[in-house]
Amino acid sequence: MGVAQRSEGFGSRLGKLATLARQNPLGTVGLIIILTFVFLAIFASWIAPYSPTALSGNPDQGLSSAHIFGTERVGRDIFSRFLYGGRVSLSVAVISVLLGGSVGMIIGIMSGYSGGIIDSTIQRSVDTAIAFPPLLLLLIITTVLGPSYRTIVFALTLAVIPGVIRIVRGAVLSEKNNQYVEAARASGAAGPRIVLRHLLPNVVALGIIVMTTLLGGIILAEAALAFLGLGIPNAASWGRDVSDARSSFPYHIPSALFPGAAITLTVLGFNVLGDSIRDIADPRLRGSR
Amino acid sequence: MQTFILRRLIIGIVILFVLSVTVFLLMRIVPGDPAIRRCGLDCTKPKIAQIHKDLGLDKPYFPVELRRGPPFVSFSSDSQYGTYMSSILTGDLGTSTFNQKPVGPQVIDRMPVTIEIMVLTLIFTIIVGIPFGALSAVFRNSPIDYVVRSTSVLGLAVPSFWVATLVLVIPSDLWGYAPIIGRKVSLINDPIGNFKQVAPAAAVLALGSAAGVMRLTRSSLLEVMRQDYMRTARAKGLTQSAVVIRHGLKNSMIPVVTVLGLQVSGLLGGAIIVEQIFTLPGLGLFTLQALLAKDYDVVQTMTLYAGATVVLLNLLVDVSYAWLDPRIRYS
């Protein structure tokens, strides 16, 4: 069964949340990490002491009061780039996953529910797409269309869709055969109603879980693209900064450490958060925590 | 069983066909002419035209094309796609546009390196991922469990190119140690040197994939352990470990094997990164360079190979289900 319906008052909702938090310490930590980074990214312009492109200091400086994370290779402030970098890295990941996830869910539901030829065709296409090594696909698209924010989001969205379709379709198939769907049909409910009332909530929940797990991987993919030189040109992004810092490594640690830590922490946060959500949402799995 | 395999093979071929057309088109949508590089400073229109001809770029794309006016469909015996397909099938993979050498021998020369990286990575993944995942499941919520879970979560989060750089640079700076760089060390002649060269790259890739396998083994083993037949086995008096090993592990391997099969596709991408950093002359590096040089032939060929590998491996995975869980039937 899916997530139970709740309709209590606000106070007891908070109480429920607190209980959830207590029972899932890792997930809570993950959530806090994510929220912190999101906050930092959104308010970057207020928090950052310098513009991320300004040559505000001497190159390759260590930590100091003027530059709390030091300066990078040409003298830009690492802390400011750390903050603004979140905007690019996080927004790219979130947009790609939301877009790809939504499209994937819609197609997956259609595919699973319709069955027959439509289902087969879609599944074959998904198989084809999955046969393509993802990094290679990303590389080809960004080389072909030229690296830019839009291209990268487009490429990452495409990379997300097949996996989501497959998982969602699987869920739809197993739900389709469920007792309550049969019962609903027996009681004369029409097709779309079945979908809306029974399938959707469960499948959407699954979709959300899948998307959270994907977020981490997408951030890493964007970083890998930047490393190979096909990242978003010109913008402060964590992946790009780590890649740029390779030439100063190991002589100047901060320039690679901070953006690298940002990537690792964010991915970590999304992963544990995803794990916790999955555990909470699916009591069957809870026992196997 | 045979019909199952046959059906999957046919589907696999269709998939590869679609993949080949997709990559073929992708490489050609792009603005940018591979002939320009070769043209050089004294470039003139006739010279570019000649280079186009040499590279076969003046031929129509497909053997069958639609036309706006009559006769509406045109056939050509000599088309770029036709050349591409025939070269794949006959094994003559043409000449690379960026280093003007035949592609076939280069691929054959580089394949063992990439295969070795993949195999070693999978070995590391299995050796580390499965036992630790199992331990973590069996000793649930114990310190071992927490250590394994934290390590795996971290392993999935760290960017691979970053770890690779650390692994390459730190031993050198601290101890002056480095594997042999820039030269292919033969496995037959110098197995130790070869291992020293490939192992760091495989270890880096295995970090991410072992982490995933650890988690998956753990959760799937836990799931299995709760099943009825496991309880029955325990009730029958078998010891915990016997139960786990005999029944639990085998059944929990199904999702793990699936994931391993899927991971190959991701590992092929990861190979590009580690080959670049550790200077291993394999197919990943080759493909990357070809891509940046807009060498259509090589990128198309490599993509098909990658796709074929993934399709074949997934087929193997599906077949192995039968061995792992006799309850699975094939329709």
Place this chain on the structure above:
Amino acid sequence: MAGNYWDKLTTQRVTRRRVLQTTGVAGAAAGAVWLVGCSSSSSTSKTPAAGTTKVAPTAQATTASGVANPGTPKAGGTYTVASTADFDTFDPYIGIAASVGYFPRLYNVLVNFSALDANFRFDDLSTGYEQPDATTYNFKIRPGVKVGPNQLGVPERALDANDVVTSYERIKSLPQSNAFAFIGKWLASQTASADGQTYTLKTPKPYSFFRNRIGSGINTIVPKEALTDAVIGKLKQQAAGAGAFTLKSYTEGQGATLIKNPNYYRKDDANGGASVPYINQFDVKIITDQSAMRVAFQSGQLDSYTATNLDESNQLQQGQKYTVIKDPVNTFIAFTMNPTKDPWKDDRIRLAALYAIDRQAYIDRVYKGEAKADGLVHWPQGDLAFTDAELATLQPYDPAKSKALIKAATGQDRVTVKVMWPADSDIEQHKLHLPIWLEQMKAAGFDVTPDAQPFATWLGNYTNIKYDASLALNQIYEYPEFNLDFQHSEGPARNNIYAIGVGKLYPEIDKGIDDVKSISDHTAFVKAIKDLQRLIYSKGPTFVPIVSPYSFTLYQSRVHSIPQGIGASGLFVNTWYLDG
């Protein structure tokens, strides 16, 4: 010629410095020879290369001409070096990438002059030449320059004037050859004497840059048997020549091995006439990753390594006994404007972009002080170059003036411009220069709309001049000819590709550029080049080089007598040796 430089960048993602590594000994600057295919010699410069203002902190680093780590030569040993780019072919007329650094080692030239050191002259296949008039050169062929053992069936005989004729004929017939811009345009006629011991070359007009070009690694002389139709295709993997080394083997993707040519004619007079080269074998490994290359050097697998910057060089040196050679490397980033497009049509806007550049920022931030500002003919070479003080008046850093010019030209305070550049190039200078350049343009009143393109796309657009303005990493030009040609209306090769120079707007600039190529008298030449530059500065150049750095190359302590201060000419010098 210049165009093939791009080939290299697309075939392998290389940083400028790494490229130079292909040459091993003779320092980074030596790599220059292949890129423009133009080599050595600012024949006209009377004073040696400009002195250095900064000396690297370690005692061994020096930029004076001469040798580093001297000693008594010993024969033997294998020298190992890395290249980020692979070899493509050993045909010296169409080779690009790593191969070009090795043509001077495998083949011969008539004579080589160094662009960096006026005193350096290397008579190779010829023992000398006379000029009965301004357009005729009579070279005396050196006897006994014998071809080495090879697998192409070329007999091990002495080269003569006929080989020169065949080689240059081939270049002239091949418009895509690297040296076509020289041989194709400036070889009016050539003859070999009946006995083959004299070679005569005539140019259509006097050619001021003759001594720069004649000794280039891209117009080396190949035995005529190797250029026959039957053999020439095999040059992809093999070579036959009378140079100091022969090509023993080549494995694609991994590297090449050269061994000493037992027939090589040269002797080391300073060492009792011992034969050179001293080393037995020369291994070139293909290593594409900078970190991997450094690691290989530190663990002793490579004999030399060019550091990415001064800091890395200093770090590597700590506690070690490496020899460090600091050499000028004439690479640079340039900003190219298209004078047929708005707003670059207006002199004032071009000048505004010129004055926006604070070269000191690049010198400090990118190169940690180890670089010099480029003028229009960038950074050479004795009396051809303006001093830093003169440059400061001709191309001042003055963002306030930029803004004033923008206001005068457009009536607005700021102007929006679209600029393209190659986004995925691994070239460190691009990555490092770009953010600095963008900030400087912003501060000077320009709102830059970035148009970052994948390299191959960018190259296509740059070649076809489909841009308003572009940042470009250009080649190494060791002497002024090519830089000035960029300001010509027909572009650097006179075939309307890559750039449209300011000469398009001012025909007198076109004429000046053409005229300066034919001035024989040195004093008049120097004056003409400087006056031409002043003229271009006054009208607003369309091609603006920024700065050129020094490179720091480290050598294991066992490498001795390393030539330095002579740039690309070092590739011909083989009196260095290994000890240990």
